[in-house]
Amino acid sequence: xxxxxxxxxxxxxxxxxxxxxxxTQNGYIPGKISLVVSDNPQAFALERARRASIPTLVLDYDxxxxxxxxxxxxxxxxxxxxxxxxxxxxxxxxxxxxxxMRFRERIINIHPSLLPAFPGLEAQKQALEYxxxxxxxxxxxxxxxxxxxxxxxxxxxxxxxxDTVESLSERILQYEHQIYPQAVKLFLExxxxxxxxxxxxxxx
Ligand code: GAR
Numbered sequence: 001x002x003x004x005x006x007x008x009x010x011x012x013x014x015x016x017x018x019x020x021x022x023x024t025q026n027g028y029i030p031g032k033i034s035l036v037v038s039d040n041p042q043a044f045a046l047e048r049a050r051r052a053s054i055p056t057l058v059l060d061y062d063x064x065x066x067x068x069x070x071x072x073x074x075x076x077x078x079x080x081x082x083x084x085x086x087x088x089x090x091x092x093x094x095x096x097x098x099x100x101m102r103f104r105e106r107i108i109n110i111h112p113s114l115l116p117a118f119p120g121l122e123a124q125k126q127a128l129e130y131x132x133x134x135x136x137x138x139x140x141x142x143x144x145x146x147x148x149x150x151x152x153x154x155x156x157x158x159x160x161x162x163d164t165v166e167s168l169s170e171r172i173l174q175y176e177h178q179i180y181p182q183a184v185k186l187f188l189e190x191x192x193x194x195x196x197x198x199x200x201x202x203x204x
Pocket of ligand 1: 122
């Protein structure tokens with residue numbers, strides 16, 4: 001039953017990881033998190049994983065001589081683990097081409113904007129500075145581009161006149177915690193049909 005494995009890559013506080021922990025543990029997602037990998041030894045996400053008795057691994061980016069060496073180590077770990085799905089959850093690095101090729105259509109990411117608007121870093125700040133009235137979040141498959149892969153789910157929310165980067169980020173985050181588990185569930189239930197850029201959700 002519960003044999004589908006998910007590896008989660010993190011860099012920071014891990015609230016999206018927490019949402020995935022809770023929804024795998026309560027059975028909403030038909031799978032389990034087999035490993036949490038962090039490129040940052042200080043990430044609070046590691047503590048969240050440990051509290052949930054999930055194995056963790058730190059690949060401290062700064063301890064590698066160059067990006068290729070880091071990617072080699074990460075690829076080796078992922079090949080050994082060979083999960084059905086790799087979830088990026090606040091993972092603040094671009095995944096290298098070799099990993100994407102090896103795990104094509106098995107890596108997904110959550111991004112705090114309505115893509116294709118505001119890819120990359122500080123999406124919420126970009127949205128405020130641009131002056132949009134609606135923002136939100138996107139779960140997408142990861143391809144070689146920066147936040148360019150086929151979109152699985154999106155949720156929108158208003159941008160209020162009084163918003164700061166913090167308040168907007170917090171509002172968007174509430175939606176992230178809903179649509180990320182939803183997307184992971186659909187993926188593991190094999191309900192996604194990817195045709196070109198479009199991801200269709202199979203009907204019952
Ligand atoms: C989330 O808002 C996530 O969407 C964003 O970082 C935050 C991580 O929070 N990711 C990106 O911006 C990726 N480009 P969390 O560590 O509490 O899940």
